[in-house]
Amino acid sequence: MTAQTGSGLLAEVTRGSQVESRHLGRAVVVDADGAVVWSCGDVETPVFPRSTVKSLLAIELVESGAADRLGLTADALALACASHGGEEPHAKVAAVMLAAAGRDVGALECGTHWPTYEPAARALAAAHQAACPLHNNCSGKHAGLICLACDQGVDPTGYINPSHEIQRRVTDVLAAVTGTPHTDANRGTDGCSMPTYAVPLRALAHGFARFGSGVGLSAGRAAATKRLREAVATNPFMVAGTGRYDTTVMNNFETRAFVKMGAEGVMIAALPEQGLGFAIKADDGANRAAEVAMSALLRHFGGEALCRTPQDHAVLTDTATQTLRNWQGVTVGEIRAALTI
Amino acid sequence: MTAQTGSGLLAEVTRGSQVESRHLGRAVVVDADGAVVWSCGDVETPVFPRSTVKSLLAIELVESGAADRLGLTADALALACASHGGEEPHAKVAAVMLAAAGRDVGALECGTHWPTYEPAARALAAAHQAACPLHNNCSGKHAGLICLACDQGVDPTGYINPSHEIQRRVTDVLAAVTGTPHTDANRGTDGCSMPTYAVPLRALAHGFARFGSGVGLSAGRAAATKRLREAVATNPFMVAGTGRYDTTVMNNFETRAFVKMGAEGVMIAALPEQGLGFAIKADDGANRAAEVAMSALLRHFGGEALCRTPQDHAVLTDTATQTLRNWQGVTVGEIRAALTI
Numbered sequence: 083m084t085a086q087t088g089s090g091l092l093a094e095v096t097r098g099s100q101v102e103s104r105h106l107g108r109a110v111v112v113d114a115d116g117a118v119v120w121s122c123g124d125v126e127t128p129v130f131p132r133s134t135v136k137s138l139l140a141i142e143l144v145e146s147g148a149a150d151r152l153g154l155t156a157d158a159l160a161l162a163c164a165s166h167g168g169e170e171p172h173a174k175v176a177a178v179m180l181a182a183a184g185r186d187v188g189a190l191e192c193g194t195h196w197p198t199y200e201p202a203a204r205a206l207a208a209a210h211q212a213a214c215p216l217h218n219n220c221s222g223k224h225a226g227l228i229c230l231a232c233d234q235g236v237d238p239t240g241y242i243n244p245s246h247e248i249q250r251r252v253t254d255v256l257a258a259v260t261g262t263p264h265t266d267a268n269r270g271t272d273g274c275s276m277p278t279y280a281v282p283l284r285a286l287a288h289g290f291a292r293f294g295s296g297v298g299l300s301a302g303r304a305a306a307t308k309r310l311r312e313a314v315a316t317n318p319f320m321v322a323g324t325g326r327y328d329t330t331v332m333n334n335f336e337t338r339a340f341v342k343m344g345a346e347g348v349m350i351a352a353l354p355e356q357g358l359g360f361a362i363k364a365d366d367g368a369n370r371a372a373e374v375a376m377s378a379l380l381r382h383f384g385g386e387a388l389c390r391t392p393q394d395h396a397v398l399t400d401t402a403t404q405t406l407r408n409w410q411g412v413t414v415g416e417i418r419a420a421l422t423i
Numbered sequence: 424m425t426a427q428t429g430s431g432l433l434a435e436v437t438r439g440s441q442v443e444s445r446h447l448g449r450a451v452v453v454d455a456d457g458a459v460v461w462s463c464g465d466v467e468t469p470v471f472p473r474s475t476v477k478s479l480l481a482i483e484l485v486e487s488g489a490a491d492r493l494g495l496t497a498d499a500l501a502l503a504c505a506s507h508g509g510e511e512p513h514a515k516v517a518a519v520m521l522a523a524a525g526r527d528v529g530a531l532e533c534g535t536h537w538p539t540y541e542p543a544a545r546a547l548a549a550a551h552q553a554a555c556p557l558h559n560n561c562s563g564k565h566a567g568l569i570c571l572a573c574d575q576g577v578d579p580t581g582y583i584n585p586s587h588e589i590q591r592r593v594t595d596v597l598a599a600v601t602g603t604p605h606t607d608a609n610r611g612t613d614g615c616s617m618p619t620y621a622v623p624l625r626a627l628a629h630g631f632a633r634f635g636s637g638v639g640l641s642a643g644r645a646a647a648t649k650r651l652r653e654a655v656a657t658n659p660f661m662v663a664g665t666g667r668y669d670t671t672v673m674n675n676f677e678t679r680a681f682v683k684m685g686a687e688g689v690m691i692a693a694l695p696e697q698g699l700g701f702a703i704k705a706d707d708g709a710n711r712a713a714e715v716a717m718s719a720l721l722r723h724f725g726g727e728a729l730c731r732t733p734q735d736h737a738v739l740t741d742t743a744t745q746t747l748r749n750w751q752g753v754t755v756g757e758i759r760a761a762l763t764i
Contacts, residue, residue, distance in 0.1 A: 098611030203544070203545060347444065364444075408534065409615060
């Protein structure tokens, strides 16, 4: 397969009989050996993976034995991989993780925002409570790093900084699994103040082919990725929340498909049984485009091994073409995958 | 100037030293006689103008004399042109408009959503109140149509339907001002259940050159547009709300610039003194792209007639290149206009 340039059409948004908006982007499917199975557009220029790599950042928490020593349960491991909606169970599990490390909300360096799941924000307000860092969509990732630091006898203070010992350790895992150097040159700062390192979309997909299959990883690391996948598969609510794409897909496919969104239109997936990794970047940063495109890719490349029941097919069909309804519930259009696969 | 095809770069979003996302789109500046002064990309293919045309839909309310007979004040006229955040003053003025027509919230057919200005939503929740149609961002437009119907002795029930007498009257004004037929063929349904008719971006810009300058309109219609522009200029909070682009720009420039966003990345402007109309459509539907692009266009084409003080320059500079900060307040990048003007 020859390298492609530019971008391709990922998704269309219709209103009535017309296409109202279009999303361009890049996408790639890679096997566990790193071979490109399919691609659309330039998949070599580095992109910031943002929250898509939270599960890779959680590997060391499990692989080091810290998770076991601290007694972290599967819901906590799922939350470490999450961009959650700040619903009550999310905040509660983040607090449990911090308590396991002998810390509390004061240790979180992610900053505060109100729950992104708006009913949860309004419920807090109705109870006359304020938002706190536990509601930050990244609180699980941060609590995971604090757990790792405390288990390793390292002061977690400043764990968000690139030079902090624990941050360096999890960054080394990211670099190894994606096969891409993580240096000052490709570093940006994420919404939660942790570094994010730009990597080629192809390398990101390869990382998730490895994460899903264990191919090319040490036995200990492969066991850690399997445990994280199972933790998310059994707690799909923890990784996102009510009405969210990641939760919907994994709630249905369990360990057969791992998907994760990231800010600015990035999306990854792994199909462990097929040994495939997927990565998508919507050029314009639109997550709605990455979601419908991912469902189209999963449907095509997952095939009958992924979709075994009518319900399996329905989940991907309904998420690859989503009906848009207005405030009166009237159908006004749709958002649909428009990839040429 | 020869017609262009395709799309051009409107805006870039950076993180660290890299461009993370890009927005393509189309844009056009038209004078009051309809001549294209400048354009980027295809400005002839029809686009849904969405909420950008609310001020055109409000013309008949003023021109017919209904607004005066019902005693509607300037804040009500501004709200009729608004996509507001559902803040308390917005909901209150919508209720006042309905009362002027002898109706109440039950007459609104826009549907209910919680205030888009999240602190307002949380304030409602904290007061243990529910959202109602008054909080719908389009409630002022709907209340305006109900006022017009009641003044004209027409039952407002079903005013959202294309065939309703009042809907037909305001649609006729839209068609006249934009010089574009409004028929079943170019109709879609908006988020608030009213029709939205796709028009060429060039025609939309021409409509706002007319709206701003009065050129090509009857004396009565030109007086109505002037009154609407002044109503918004003296009540910029009413047309959008706290922290919103339209409010920020018009709060500074008053009657020298009229701007209005619409869903799916549409933005219009009028510079009355220069007799120019502007229209932008971000291909991907991103309003953030349309906003920064509009500030760049206003800065260029407004020139010294628009920007008379350092503050004037600062408002456009700060909205054409917006600093992106994370939840800890750390600068992580920027969104900036990237048009080639």
